[in-house]
Amino acid sequence: MNLSFLDKWRRRTDAAGPVPLAESVRADPGSVVELFSECGLLRDQAAAAGVELDDSQRSLEALDQLQPVWRDDPEVLPWLGNDAGLYLGTVVVRTVRGAVWQVRPDGRPVVRLDSGREIDVVAAGHEWADEGAPELCQVYAEVAEG
Template identity: 65%
Template sequence: MNIPFLGHRHSKTGEAVLPADPEGVADLLSECELLRSQARAVGVRLDDTPASLEALDQVLPRWRDDEEILPWLGNDAGFYLGTVIVRTVPGAVWDIRPGGPVVRLPSGREFDVVDSGHEWAASGVPELSQLYAEVAEA
């Protein structure tokens, strides 16, 4: 994912450095308009909580037959999963990398939520709520 206005700043060790406004980045990544509209259409409210991940896991995946929407929905699912993690797991933060955003946990472990979102959108496995539980325990 290349978001030009976020820049490609790196520390002396080569690690990506978050832009000066990490809350702005978090807000941008939390938009997930396509996922939110798909959820809203079936009566699921995405309120950035773990319970909303469980509700998403129960949605009938009509998007799997649409090759055009699937990659976009996978991105949104990953961004939404990351949003829930960053907002509910103390110390979890977004880390913008040249290959795309990841969530960095206080332990230093990094979690590629976008890859996980694509897997969920394509097959439903692993479930978003299961991924959240795994990360929240770390």
């Protein structure tokens, strides 16, 4: 995968100190979308259950139906919650007009809507992984409504 913003970031980090991820998001938003959409652990869990993650609302509904076997593993749970949030954000950014990734000053990625509203998708992913609610498709529906 070609993530050109990482190459630029690495060069600038070596030359002049660290460059905030937020600057990289502005410089090459397409690569950031690709990076955030990887979600390897979530994709592995979904594939093992026969669920294809195709960046659609339908895939969010399928994730909501998975048996939460990850809750039995305290080492997997936080990583899966993070992946679930990044995947939710990926679906929103790819399907909701005007939605873009943004990185807060504290380094947390959020999805910003045309209205200016910020959605903390990572927090939503952790809630889903920990408790099962709100469902990912429910968060998506609320975001898509505007």
